[in-house]
Amino acid sequence: MSEPTSSPAPEAAGSDEPRSLRIEDWLTVIIMALLALITFGNVLVRYFTDASFAWTEEISIFLMILLAMVAGSAAVARDQHIRIEFLTSRGTAARKKALARLGSASVALLFGLLVVLSARVVWDDWRYEETSPGIGVPQWWYSIWLPICSLAITARAIGLFIRQGKPGALESEIIEPAETTGKEQP
Template sequence: MSVGGIRRAVDRTLDMVVIALMAALVLDVLWQVSTRYLLGAPSSWSEELATFLLIWLTLLAAAVGLRDQAHLGIDYVTSKLQPSGRRRVELFAHGSVAAFCAIVLTYGGSTLAFRTLALDQTSPALGIPMGYVYLALPVGGLAMVWYSVHFLVARLAAPPEASEH
């Protein structure tokens, strides 16, 4: 399978997981509100589940945003630069993102997740091992590293003029 084929598979998988997480979060919050206000007996587990779903959703959707170049950016300074200067700033920014995500999210997050799994720490309401919740850090971090590196390779392979937006 080519790199393009792997990228499309990762893109589709990530999109489907983000959609499923969002749907589950909406249903969970709807259940939480319904039990609280309609039944008068709030669910004991739905708030905790919403928190865990939001953690996973945030980190994976951040990777989708990075892939689609949809993150908020202030381009006042970079718009004043020549194309070669803009290209260098883009390369520096994505290199910094890749390094941060590799060190902090992937390495640090996997250390946290595996140590928490080894300690058998579980969530109070659901009894889910907290290491599975914390695995969102390295999984999201790896996805962001993947997209940052893909962006860097594409920018380095393209002629400098092609990196203009």
Template structure:
């Protein structure tokens, strides 16, 4: 399972790096061209916007697994240990229900938008909206991988599961 988790994180992080790099490169090139030639890349803003959508949905899972989303923890801290565990279990169930909602309605949204084309690049909006169910699936998967630690002690993942040599080579 640890090998799967490590591979998932590497692929997820790699996709995030590629999306962010592509977005930054497109915007940088567009700004340079606009100021040096008074012309801009016609499709740059549209593509950067859609890359940002994908970046947001693909990045939500790793942020969740490290406890980076906003949380109100005062109630958990005030409760006895067993009640706090039960509350975290309820929170986890609500989160999984929301992730299921994202996947279900995301797929419906993709189906409904499949014939709508983007204004400039003329690609199907289904490719853009596919970020919703993919992000929901990744959120559920990341949550499942950190669920035990979250339920027991409200602990989240760290980079401990990565090979020290691989981290040093980055």
């Protein structure tokens, strides 16, 4: 009697994935839950009272931007960011690895620059005492998260760049990804 083959455990399948991604995963869940609760509460209030919470739109927009940044950090760490497959899936393994590392370095550079520039925006918001247009809270309460999340994405991109530089790190994933074949790698 032959033994049934089982798929690898989730930890084994994503052994190259940082364990600290739980932070981004939980933040994503919390932000999505907050968005759903705020929107549902506003719908109930509008339905029963013909009025609306004025603050829900401003908070929802902020949460959607924060969600995109947190999910972007997780996508970079998991190497699931957008790329042009036509270019990255052709050529030798060394070329694929070089393009993957170039992509990671570019992401790190872009978001590193965004950290610096958005920190200046936060400083201006604080210095000039800007307030939000909807509910009048200090604008820096919202803008402070852009450099923080950009710093997280920069750190994730640098970590990915380092992991991609390890010998044999990308060859099996770039040549034949396990997700596309549906079979266990030998």
